[in-house]
Amino acid sequence: MSDYSLLILSMTLKKDNIISVALELFAKHGYANTSTSKISKQAGVSEGLIFRHFVNKEGLLDAIVSVGTESFEAYFEKMKNESSAKQRIFLAIDFPLSIMNENKDYWNLVTSLKYQSPEISKKYHNSEIFNQFEELLISSFTALGLESPELETKYLILTITGLSGLLKQNDNQEEIKELINFIKNKYQY
Amino acid sequence: MSDYSLLILSMTLKKDNIISVALELFAKHGYANTSTSKISKQAGVSEGLIFRHFVNKEGLLDAIVSVGTESFEAYFEKMKNESSAKQRIFLAIDFPLSIMNENKDYWNLVTSLKYQSPEISKKYHNSEIFNQFEELLISSFTALGLESPELETKYLILTITGLSGLLKQNDNQEEIKELINFIKNKYQY
DNA sequence: TACTTTTGTGAGTGATTACTCACTTTTGAT
C-alpha cells in the first residue's frame, strides 16, 4: 500500500465509496432526485462503475439498505437480551435517537423510502425483523400485565415512528431528549 | 352549455382537471416521479397548458397545496370554536382520519412532501396555521391543568403525525379507529 | 514473468425530463 492510500482510493475501496456517497445523497435529496451521474461525480468514479457493481440504480439502493439493516438487527438483539420488560420498552423508545446518532443518513433514507413509489415502499417495509420487533413489544406489554398489549404496541410504534420523523427535521437533540424522557414517564407502571 | 358538457370539458374546467389529476398522481407516485407529460395525458390536455396556467411544475404544486389547505383551515376553525378543552384535544386526534376521509390524496401528498428535497420540504411545512394549531393545543392542555403543556403538545402532534402515516399505509380503517379510541382513552383526565 | 479475472473508464445510447413558442380556437364584452 503506497503513501497515497488515504488520498487515492485503491480499486476495491471505490465500491464502498459509491455506497457511502449514494447513501448521503439519497438521504439528503431523496432517491428519485439523486442521479447516478451525480453520485459518480461526487464519489470520484466513472458512472459505469456503479452499474458494474450494482447492476442498476435500484441495486445500489438494495446494497445500501442491506448494509444499514445490520445496525437495526444489532439493536434488536440488545433488546431481546434485556430481561426487564419495562427496560425493553425503554430501549424501544430510545431506538430512534440511538440509531440516529449512529447512522443518521441511513435512518433518514429508510424512513423516506416509505414515501417513494409504492413498489419501492413495499419492498423495504415488509421486513421480517420488524414483525419480530412488534412481537417482542407485545410480549413485553403482556408481561407488564397491560390490558391491550396489541394496541399498546401499535401506539408505541406510532410514537417511535413519529420520533424518527422529528429527529429528521429537528437537529436540536436536547429538545428531543426532553420529549423522550417525557414519553418514558408515561410508561412508568 | 351543450349536451356534451359532461364529456367534453369546457375550456376553464381544464385547469381544475389538471389540478385534480396532478394531485392524484403526486399522491400516488410522488412529486418527483410524476412528469408533466403524464399529467397532461391523463388530464386529456396539451402539456403546454400546464405551463400556461401554472408557470412551472412547482407552481402546479403550489396551486394544489393552496386548494387543499382550505380544508385544514376549516377543521382548525371548528377546533377553535369548541369550548371544551378536552373536546378540542379529541378533535385534534380525530383530525387525520377526518381529513383523510375528506381528502385522502391531498393529505398523502402533504405528508410525503416532508420527504422530498429540503427546499420543497421547507416551503410547505413552516406554515403559520400549524403554529396556531400548536398554540391552541398548548392552551388546551394548560386549561386542563397539565404539568407540561408544551411537552404534552409535542407528544400529541407526534401522535397525530404518526396516525397520518399509518392511514397512508393501512387502508383498514376499523383497525385505526380502534387505535384512535385507545389513544383517546389515554387523554381521559 | 505470463495469463486470467476483476475493476475501472468514458464516450455514447435512446428515452424522458421540464419547459418554450408560434400558432389556432374559444370566450366574453361591445
Place this chain on the structure above:
DNA sequence: ATCAAAAGTGAGTAATCACTCACAAAAGTA
C-alpha cells in the same frame, strides 16, 4: 358581427436520465 383577451395546441428545445459497451488498467495466481 367585431375584435381583443384568454385558453389551448403540439411540435420542438436543450438538458438530463438510467444504462451500455468496447476497451484499458490493476490485481490475483501460477
